Amino acid sequence: MPHLLFHHAGGCHREQTTERVAGSRRNRTFALRRSDGDIRQRDETIDNHERPAYARRIVMRLRFAPSPTGYLHIGNARTAILNYLIKRKTGATLVLRVEDTDMERSSRESEASILADLRWLGIEWDEGPDTGGAHGPYRQSERFDIYREYTEKLIASGSAYPCYCTQDELDAMRREGREGAFEYPGTCRDLTAAERAEREAKGLKPTVRFRVPAGESVTVNDLIKGPVAFSSENIGGDFIIVRSDGVPVYNYIVIIDDALMAITHVIRGEDHLSNTPKQILIARALGLPVPEYAHLALVMGDDRKKLSKRHGITSVDLYRSDGYLPEALVNYIAMLGWAAESGEEIMPLDDIVRHIEIGGLAKSAAVFDFQKLRWMNAHYIRSAGIGAITELFVPHIEKAGYAVAGLDRAWLESVIALTRVYCEVLSDIGRIIGVFLEEVPALDDDAAAFLDDDEARRVIAAAQDAIAASGAGADFAPALIAAIKGSGVKGKKLFLSMRAIFTGRLAGPELDQALPLIGFEKCAKRVEAARARCSA
């Protein structure tokens, strides 16, 4: 979906002046949050096209690594969007890696839908399972041979060992301890060769555990949170890196892939922060480089729990089918946990790219406000180019049961221009378009009640006479309205009666604009229907 849809009215020029003023704030932020002083630091503060050559020697590499176990939901979408924003800002390479090691829940269908949703959002990646690249393959399920080599290295160096404890034994140990307080006691940590052979002989398939070094401290210099210190003493003991069926687990291979794919900056959800020390410990044992980290505060529902299905719509494809515009969704999500210096909230992607800073992101979790998203979406619907937005409305009109194929395009655009202010989402059009497309739309309850009195009947009679007396020319409407005014009924009663007769409701677009679009034929039929109904 191209982002050229909107001729945005936001104050870019004003913002650029504040950008310069704000420079000191940004430098402060980075001085605080970055431990090293390398060149990439400048990439964050200078627009890509303005970057001097010396600063371009290091190309940042980012990645978005979804697990294809369902649809793309808002939380993942936010991570993807932030990665894309920073890619655009810094000229980084964005890698899409599919983390499909949960063989039970992963599927190709899910992968395809996630990729489709990402594209719909306007996110573009440089390397991935579909586009290829020099660091592939990009599905973890296709990289098992690579991981196996590292596992062998780890075992050979004593940093990992086979563990013969069964799932049941582990579960039993967990039940004995306090809820959630389990720490692997190291049962198989120092098995002799003979002991291992004995278990193998029994047919036990071992997992592989990482031998967590004692008393080691690990500090994550998080670009958003600042330095976060952990000790190897309390990460839960030796953890499993390879399942008994030979499939490696996330916390193990994530760091291998980040290293092999030369990822320089990992931007991901905060739920991964606590597991980062495990990953770093593995990197140390393997002698692999550790990327920079930026852990994004989580998105929550209105009950302050991590956003999930019960909070309403959380999957991106449902936003698409309800008629949210990707520009609006991206804009809203980008503003969740970030604010522009100017205070501007409606901001097209290019402007967000210009102003956003990874270090300027909020540290605290944000509640997803569906209402504000709707407001923003409505704004985008109103300010889009009329041709483009009409095109986007078409499937929603069809979904509401109306045929669009035979309609005059210029006429449709005029109708949309008049009715889009009633739409917060594109699918809202289904509730109002019938006024223009149906021969005689059904009266809603308010309109029916309103027409049920003598004054209204006089208006109907006047309308009937006016229709009979007026021509069917393109400009019939002003004369028709003027003639109906001769009914003698005045004020609100007159105009609302007319509205009820011609549209079937008491609210809607201005009659002098709506009537010409409805057309003389339909108007005549509607007057006749009103007469038939109300004289009975």
Place this chain on the structure above:
RNA sequence: GUCCCCGUCGUCUAGGGGUCUAGGACACCGGGUUUUCAUCCCGGCAGCAGGGGUUCGAAUCCCCUCGGGGAUGCCA
């Protein structure tokens, strides 16, 4: 339980020792425009979690408490 993160209007946020009687946006309430409704415009309501410090001065720095979240999986 343990470890880690986080606390400014109902919600998203600005703020980074004095310019804060704390600014903006959504929502809500009132008014104007629209002979309707929506849009649009104007106005209003509403907050520094609590307690101790430090300081001439604290939303801002420090400590404690409380509250919220995350991790603690042969999920990612």
